[in-house]
Amino acid sequence: MKILFLGDIVGDTGFKSVKKSLPKIISKKEIDFVCVNGENAATEGVGLTENIANELFNAGVDVITTGNHVWDQKEIYEFIKDENKLLRPLNMIGDLPGKGFSVYNSKKNLKVGVLNLMGNVFMKKCDDVFKTAYEFISKKKISKDYDFLIVDFHGEITSEKMAIGKLFDGHATLVVGTHTHVPTNDARVLNNGTGYITDAGMCGDYDSVIGMNAQNSLNKFLKKESSKHFPSNGEASLSGVVVECDIVSGLAKNIESFIYGGSLKSIN
Numbered sequence: 006m007k008i009l010f011l012g013d014i015v016g017d018t019g020f021k022s023v024k025k026s027l028p029k030i031i032s033k034k035e036i037d038f039v040c041v042n043g044e045n046a047a048t049e050g051v052g053l054t055e056n057i058a059n060e061l062f063n064a065g066v067d068v069i070t071t072g073n074h075v076w077d078q079k080e081i082y083e084f085i086k087d088e089n090k091l092l093r094p095l096n097m098i099g100d101l102p103g104k105g106f107s108v109y110n111s112k113k114n115l116k117v118g119v120l121n122l123m124g125n126v127f128m129k130k131c132d133d134v135f136k137t138a139y140e141f142i143s144k145k146k147i148s149k150d151y152d153f154l155i156v157d158f159h160g161e162i163t164s165e166k167m168a169i170g171k172l173f174d175g176h177a178t179l180v181v182g183t184h185t186h187v188p189t190n191d192a193r194v195l196n197n198g199t200g201y202i203t204d205a206g207m208c209g210d211y212d213s214v215i216g217m218n219a220q221n222s223l224n225k226f227l228k229k230e231s232s233k234h235f236p237s238n239g240e241a242s243l244s245g246v247v248v249e250c251d252i253v254s255g256l257a258k259n260i261e262s263f264i265y266g267g268s269l270k271s272i273n
């Protein structure tokens with residue numbers, strides 16, 4: 006059983022590259038379940054649309070997780086109500102549509118739980134993520150509620166992400182950080198069997214500032230004339246992890262970084 010997780014898809018170049026390359030990656034690497042973070046997949050680089058989500062599902066994506074940008078394309082408020090395969094962080098505050106956790110069938114008909122959480126530090130206000138995670142772990146278990154559990158932890162800072170990894174160690178198959186758009190070089194299996202990486206990186210053009218047009222971003226930092234951020238649309242690198250899972254324990258046997266195409270050096 007192999008899971009592929011790809012980090013935040015950014016703009017047209019990220020979306021089109023995932024759509025084009027995913028079917029062959031799935032078959033070449035014998036992937037059974039695909040989860041992607043789609044919070045920046047719209048042309049504008051913020052939010053995603055119904056069409057984009059459906060095209061990603063058609064290309065082989067099983068579940069789309071999101072984060073702070075989930076509501077940036079207004080149509081998603083309606084779409085997420087009925088689309089079980091699209092998640093938003095569980096600990097978001099307020100009367101919001103959609104959900105942050107569900108269980109899905111893999112290609113081999115195994116049950117995969119996917120939980121989407123968002124951090125508290127330097128992020129939009131949301132419920133205490135450690136309290137939410139602790140309560141989740143006390144109620145839900147591998148082999149009782151699902152065979153495998155993927156946790157997408159959408160957060161800004163590395164310490165919070167590593168702490169969430171430790172909290173879920175032995176309770177999740179994979180804890181993967183998203184949101185910073187920069188892949189970290191620390192993919193490993195934690196002591197109690199959870200595959201972990203601090204950030205999966207993005208699927209987008211790395212000749213940019215976290216996927217956005219570099220000159221425009223620089224102009225903003227330099228306080229020169231600039232427009233709203235917009236995606237950089239050079240060739241995208243797809244970035245994430247592949248996790249080999251143990252069917253008996255539901256935990257990770259191995260985790261490897263996956264980088265494909267574009268200006269980043271490939272690891273696949």
Ligand SMILES: [Fe+2]
Nearest residue numbers: 013044045184
């Ligand atoms: Fe993002």
Ligand SMILES: [Fe+2]
Nearest residue numbers: 072073074184
């Ligand atoms: Fe984000």
